[in-house]
Amino acid sequence: MGRVIVITSGKGGVGKTTLTANLGTALARLGRSVAVVDADFGLRNLDLLLGLENRVVYTALEVIAGECRLEQALVKDKRTPNLSLLPAAQTRNKTAVNPEQMRQLMEKLAGSYDYVLIDCPAGIEQGFRNAIAGATEALLVTTPEVAAVRDADRVVGLLEAAGISSIQLIVNRLRPDMVTAGQMMAVEDVVEVLAIPLVGMIPEDREVIVSTNKGEPMVLAARPSPAAQAIQRIARRLEGEVVEFPKLAGLGESFWEKARRFLSQKVF
């Protein structure tokens, strides 16, 4: 049986979907079979970030309703063998499915994939309950901002109440310059406050917007940007490898990377 991991945060806009798309791709590139599941019924976006929006025929909803087979709904990513997407329905809302149906569906996926990554919708209502129903592990994404951390803490309580005890923290959108200047909470501050083991720290990275525009996960880049490298490290940690956390200063772009970007924009 594969690992069923929900990627959740409470607050919206902290990077759940981007992380799901890139972490799924990174794990697949490590040779694992991965299914990424969009659990955001009514507001689906995972297909867009993976650049698979034109290939969606059926969704999880039709599978649950018995209108198609699971294999028919799964969209295989041609750039990344081993990676499949189970899209959410865009037309219906979050009450179209219930937790028990989701649990059965995830169990089925776990039978044929090493990893099932579930992209959880924001909030703690029905959509959240559906998304966590089949999961046995959680990756909690937050940014170093008070509102995001507060919501994350609330989610920890709900996950534990639902029997998901393996919860690991990812601090996203760090700005090393601001942390150094004492103007942003550092990763250790967030870890201390939430008391959850850390599995990743990802810097704010302009490449995220560029890769989203193109529908191309940034971990596929020939020269992965700082955020892409950070996500690749998370994938290796999930695989059980001990990967050191880089120092704050090493998390962002190096001087040479900055220089290269500057030159490629301004000169060529």
Place this chain on the structure above:
Amino acid sequence: MLLEFLDQLFPRSPGGSREQAKQRLKFILAHDRANLSPAALESMRLEILGVVSRYVELDSEGMQFHLTVEGSTTALIANLPIRRVKPLAAAELDPSAKGQPD
């Protein structure tokens, strides 16, 4: 631009917003986790003050009474500065050592 650059070169003292964010979070998370209504907290505060005041005279100026988080535990922090110990206290605690009868 120049100011930002200087800020980075010479980080500000721990009074920066980083520390503020952390302290505010510790406070709000403790209250979220405890799920204790403000009214319940206030009534607890009054009762505790009542008990303590029987023994010592408190300085209401620097008094603190709030919840905070330390790791995964929530703690009630009560800082009650004592102005002076009431003479009655010694008598109540140890009847054999009483100086004056009632």
